[in-house]
Amino acid sequence: METVAVVVDPEFVLRQLKLEEDPLGRLARRSTGVKIVFFRSGPLEEHLEELDASDTALAYYRTMTVEVRPATREPEDFPDRLSRMLAEAALAAGAPFALTDNQELTHLPFPGGRIVDEWDLADALSTGDAGEPLEGRGKLKSVYKCADDVQCHMLTSLLEDESIPYLIKSQEVTSLDGILATGAGFWAEIHVFTEDADQARRLIKEFLSAETEDQ
Numbered sequence: 001m002e003t004v005a006v007v008v009d010p011e012f013v014l015r016q017l018k019l020e021e022d023p024l025g026r027l028a029r030r031s032t033g034v035k036i037v038f039f040r041s042g043p044l045e046e047h048l049e050e051l052d053a054s055d056t057a058l059a060y061y062r063t064m065t066v067e068v069r070p071a072t073r074e075p076e077d078f079p080d081r082l083s084r085m086l087a088e089a090a091l092a093a094g095a096p097f098a099l100t101d102n103q104e105l106t107h108l109p110f111p112g113g114r115i116v117d118e119w120d121l122a123d124a125l126s127t128g129d130a131g132e133p134l135e136g137r138g139k140l141k142s143v144y145k146c147a148d149d150v151q152c153h154m155l156t157s158l159l160e161d162e163s164i165p166y167l168i169k170s171q172e173v174t175s176l177d178g179i180l181a182t183g184a185g186f187w188a189e190i191h192v193f194t195e196d197a198d199q200a201r202r203l204i205k206e207f208l209s210a211e212t213e214d215q
Contacts, residue, residue: 002033002034002035003034003035003036003037004034004035004036004037004095004096004097004125005037005039005090005093005094005095005096005097006036006037006038006039006095006097006098006099006121007038007039007040007041007044007086007089007090007093007095007097007098007099008024008038008039008040008044008061008064008065008098008099009044009082009086009098009099009100009101009102009105010040010044010045010047010048010051010053010061011047011048011051011082011100011101011102012099012100012101012102013048013057013060013061013064014048014051014053014057015101016101016168017056017057017060018149019149019152019153019156019168019188020152020153020156020168023168024038024060024064024065025064027118027121030122030165031125034125037066038064038065038066038099039065039066039067039068039089039090039092039093039095040061040062040065040066040067040068040089041067041068041069041070041085041088041089041092042067042069042070043070043085043088043089044085044086044089045058045061045062045067047081047082047085048061066093068089068092068093069092070085070088070089070091070092071088071089071091071092072088073087073088073091073110078108078110079104079105079108080105082102082105083105083108083115086098086100086105086110086115087108087110087115090110090112090113091110091111091112094112095113096112096113096114097113097114097115097116097121097124098110098113098114098115098116099115099116099117099118099121100115100116100117101117101118101169103117106120107120117169118167118168119140119167119169119191122140122167123140140167140191140192140193140194141191141192141193141194141197142189142190142191143190143191143192143197143200143201143204144189144190144200144201144204145186145187145188145189145190146186146187146188146189146190147186147187148187149187149188151187152168152187152188152190154207155190155204155207156168156190158203158204158207159190159192159200159203162199162203164192164196164199164200164203165192165193165196166190166191166192166200167190167191167192168188168189168190168191169188169189169191190204
């Protein structure tokens with residue numbers, strides 16, 4: 001089985017833990033032909049601490065990732081400190097991907113790889129851009145935009161019960177203490193593989209309809 005190294009943005013972990021219990025575990029479990037190994041660096045861990053993350057979030061990040069000593073890159077090579085730290089950790093780990101949900105950083109290149117969000121990562125692995133197929137199930141589709149983290153957690157739990165793989169695009173801005181991204185109008189967006197989209201939408205619609213009737 002092919003192993004793919006992925007550096008993890010600590011801000012991604014902090015935001016996703018508000019939406020689901022085990023975001024990195026979900027990504028790893030979804031892989032059928034690829035073993036994903038997640039990495040962090042000391043500076044990335046310190047960045048998470050600077051965000052006043054809870055002990056639970058810090059412990060999760062440390063448990064789910066392997067620490068590497070970062071390589072050194074010139075600051076002017078990157079638009080900000082976070083992208084530089086991700087690239088430095090990726091270079092040290094030999095990782096072709098650095099995972100984030102910060103849309104301002106996605107697709108930024110570094111020697112030997114690029115910064116991606118989780119659906120770009122799924123697309124890359126499913127098309128063979130880095131090792132064996134992750135799922136081999138094609139593109140992703142948005143099936144619902146959640147109003148808040150509680151609704152998102154309920155709906156993703158519903159999909160998990162039906163064994164439907166999903167990805168979550170959070171709109172939360174960590175630096176603004178939970179404020180929604182400007183103009184987003186929703187908390188997070190749920191994506192599934194195209195072949196699962198109709199079933200996912202039906203399940204979500206039935207769940208929300210039943211919930212409305214109970215009110």
